[in-house]
Amino acid sequence: MAENKVQLGFYFDQTRCMSCNSCTVACKDWNQVNPGPVAWRKQFTYEINGKFFPFAMGCNHCEEPACVTACSYEAISKSDDGVVTVDRNKCQNLQACIAACPFAKPQIAEDKQEPNALIGWKIQHPMQKCTMCKDRLDKGEKPACVQACVGRALDFGNMDDLRSKYPDAVQVTPAEFPYLYVNNQNETKPSILVRKRSESSNNIVKAGARYQG
């Protein structure tokens, strides 16, 4: 990335996320995504070795986005502020982006969720993904998910600023967060910092041997 360019990104506090999904619903509400399986931002509480790890994630607007390079139709691009967007008019259903993204963030709807194609689309259901609420950023507002976060677990901004604001936060890598890499482990330098929840956050006192439950 050129020196004079900024990289916008997200911050996620894994110790505060209460899995309320205000972010995921606010995202669908703001971005007019109909009910149905496609959701630009998703939230899960992952269960790893009997411990629990909430995570809310949209597109990570990677520094080196695999989706951009995968698309032969140049439908996906990265702007000067680092935001990765899809031009839905250019998408021709190659789906290479879907295979390339480690986090399964590019998505395609089915007829029920997206009944009407727009004029200009070349196909019935072009790829869609998080825009970081570019329309809101342009007005000086936060992305819908960040603004909606009840537990103040989400933040966004210039990645350099986020690093200094949250010095304890870590980068998302396959080693740190293997469960997020649902598709592949491509190194894309995701623009997200995480205050990581420790394995020892919850001590679980399991039922004893005498228990007949």
Next chain:
Amino acid sequence: MRVTSDDSDFAFDGSPRGAANLPNIDNIQYNDAKSLTCPKGRAYKYRVYHPGKLRYALKQTKQRGDLSGFIRIPIAQAMKEIATKYRKTVEKYGKGAVLNIYGTSGGYDGQGTYASYSNARAALTAPMGTRSAYGDYSYYQYHYGRPLTGHPGAQAAYSRGYGVAQQFPAIAGVVKNVVSWGANMLTTVNSAAWSYIRTFEMLKKRGGRAWFIGPEFTDTGVVCHTDWVQLRNYTDCALIMAMLYEMIVNTFDENGNVSTDNPYLDVNYLDTMVYGFFASPEYWVRLSDGKIFTSQPEDYSSSAYRHVEEVKPGECLAAYIMGRDERLTKALYSNTNEGRTANYTAAKFAGKDSNMPRAGLCSWTVKGQPAHSANAGDTEYLFKKNMMEPKTPEWAEAICGTPAGDVNTAGSIRYLAKMYCDPAQHPIFNEWAGGTQKQGNGSINIWAITALMCVTKTFGLSGEVLGGAWATSNYFAPVPDIKTSHYISSPSDIGKAGTSGISEDNLSKISCKEWFNAIKLAFSEYLTEENGYTGKHIPDWNRSNRYYTDDGSVKATVLLERDAEGNLLTETIDGKTYYKYQRAEDGVSPVYAGLRMIINAGGGIMVNQHMNTNDLTEMYRAIPALNKEANGYENPDGLCLVTFDLFFSPTARYMDYVLPGVSSLEASEFASFGGQSKQFYRPPVVKPLGDAADGWRMAYEAYKAQSDLGEFTKYGKTTTGFQDSHLAYVGTKGTTGEFKPVEDYFNAKVDEAIKDSSSKFYGMTREQVYAGQFTPAANNYEYIATSWYETKGTAASGSDNGSAKDEISKAGQIRKNLDDYLADETRRVNKPFVFVTENGVQNTFEASTYFTSNGGGSSICDEDRGARPEAAGRFQVYNGMVKFDYENLFSKYHGWLAASGGSVGQSNRDHEGDLKVYPIPMYFDFQDSFREAYNGFNGYDVAKGVAAAGPNAAFFSGGKPLTMSTTHDRFRVHSTHDENPFLRELNHRTAGGGWASGNDWQEYCVAPERQAEGSAAAFESPMISSAIYRKDRTTASWHEIWMNTEDAAERQIKDGDLCRVENPIGSVRVIARVTDRCMKGHLNLHQGGWYDPNPADGVDDGGCANTLISSYPSRLDHGNAQQFAYVTIKKETDFTF
């Protein structure tokens, strides 16, 4: 339409919110509890623009539940018919036969002035009013269990604080331990979520520990708590008994001597301050100076003395805990100075009987024999079999799961027992969740938790209360801008109909959840097999009575006789005075008034949110629909069910009248929200469709109907003001004589403010004013308590405002007095403590019961009232009032109606002739309660009343049932919003599908349009989910049930499998969510899914938890045991696509 919420970083006064330059800890402001919109709010557009929104008033003309019987009628006609039916009913039966049922707009305050339908139903019932109810579905058993010990910290727990000030001790590191006996705060109360998260974050940062004790590790547990101690549902009391056992054996040696090496318990404290843990003789205490007398003083009067009933050695709590362990039978009270255990109270007791032990062997009866000499094999009840078992940690581990462990293993029973007794671990804040008390023995759980707090001397310390800032009147929450007068005030000349009704005094209240039973009382004749009522969903109802529960409040709904002026008459039977009841034609039977009309202002109580959906709907169908015959609404005897609803919800489907409501975005509203104490006006943003109207318009229409019907006369009295009451209500009486929307008044107010240069709104447009009313509060400067006794401004001080917060509370002062007293040996041995006044407070905590709320003394026969035990002034882990109230409440209203096994009142006997209700918090094994509720005891057939195998005994012996709770769901909380597709996709899945795999948008709850008045439309799907009815594999989705990984593997169930969950009450189809967040043996089906029985097999495809919940009332108080189920789960094999 898009949803936004308070995004301001600045308060009304311009100060930055959360700024670092204000008094704080670690440069972070804690007293900014600004709440942000939850997912339900974010999903609101699909509520407003839902194709299933009701648009017209509907009237059932065939049979309740038959959708083809609904015809469209004008609102005015509906109002007139409902008002007519009301008048006919109260004319014949009095107002007691009508109930404005609990639910949205009816249960809590502050839910809106003009949008809610409370005013509309108040108008419909204005001539005489209705019977009132006590308790509520959320906190029924909490209300009952909370006051039983008198512990001051019990007042405010439940995480339900009214101000962030209560969080500061935790934030500041004063609180060492938080123990959550269940917690689901973040999910249940979004407005409190952020403050709760911050509090726990800081508590942990400062070394505090937060223990989550329960069967399901909720989101609250994951985020906030350090430790999850697994505990099977319904067994909290067993765990606490084992902790108390551990405390006793670490205090008394086998010879009953107090060990000198760090005893867990402070015996002097227990003798002085805790009643009923140990035995005590009958005594009298002089209120003026606290002196104890063990025989009745010559100058005794009830105003000068408190009479304290005996706690027999075999009946105290310690006797139950120790079982056959004899050590406490040797621990005698002493009147000599024997060092550390000498105290005034003990000396007084010993003075009466020098051989008086602190406990005897347990003498509560087992099949009529004292437990210590009974054969435990004779009883079917597990809790009675266990009566003589020492309640050891190992005993509890088998029941609860919580490991007995050792004192060094965090979270084991032994560790927790020591922690509670270690002053270095205090203060311990205890909270509980709704599920801790919505059980068969839930009020006993609350009692046991507070008993634990009493015994371990955790009271009067800073930090004993803690609460998320709750979105009601938070006077000290920083959210509302309450100091300014920027609001558009409520016009004083509208909203007042000016009617004056006829009062009908001395009417008893009814338990808020017993209305279904009062319908049965009234309409028992119709509940026959011929009418389709099988009764099979209440397997423990023997049908020999007209009513199911032997509950005084229901039996009190017989028609009482009054004189011409309406005063109740009395009659004396066997020396006791009862209210006289009207006799039926046979001259003997009472007139069973019961409940004949119920108006629901919204909410799902009448089908979905009450226990046992199958029984309720069978009952509604069996009783003739009000308008099955023409002009049925003129029949005073018929059953009339009315609801306001937004959708054709499960409840609306079974009503006689359905009135089309509007969502809050379509209504004019004057309301508080987001923690604001002050209300303000909000204009409608979307126009209602069809005849749907807000509460303002509906109230107008209701008064219009009353006006047309004219004044009403009864008892020689006549109402006034009904003429033109509708015009008075909207403020046009004597002027235009027309309906006027409420927004007209607010618009006029705004227009005034715009022109007023002193107004904040000067020069704005109307739009700007409406958008600018919400002005965030400034950060406040609440104190930060940092020392033990500074329990300032708690409920115990009687005040939570003003200067009280800077003063030590009453509880804190008593604690301080007590610590001084116990440390001063001379005083402790020679002087009394309880009832003594020192340092401005009287050293007493008064235990009580939920007495006043349910009728209390006035409902008990005059002759019996004097026998009611009095409060000891000490913490009561033995409370004789519990047993007395159970046996005597409402006796004056129903003494004639002998309960089985007794001559009067409620029978306090189980089928083996032993007590059902005891004055101590024992552990009642949940299996016993389920065997009662499901008629599963081997040796007794409730239906036949004879010894025989219970019809459901096999359920308990095979199939390995699991306990099941019904915690609030994040995406719905209760039942409303189950129609919202944005939220449905978060907790529903297709069969075999993964996260968000279902999408039944426009295939769920879509009601057909009716174009013409009087028309009935054909419903293409008898089910709410047409996707399931049509078996569309790609869109049909079911609710998730949470189940443990091992339990799933044992049953060959995989995550995403469609499953059948069953018990003798009902069956549901749901999708398995296999997770380690449920402990083994436990399931969780989040409550509020919409009851949607499949006509093919009767299985509820809506996953409504209440389909599996029995009608069985909670033990002490006839409350709602709505998180209390025992079920089997298996992979669904009969439903195929």
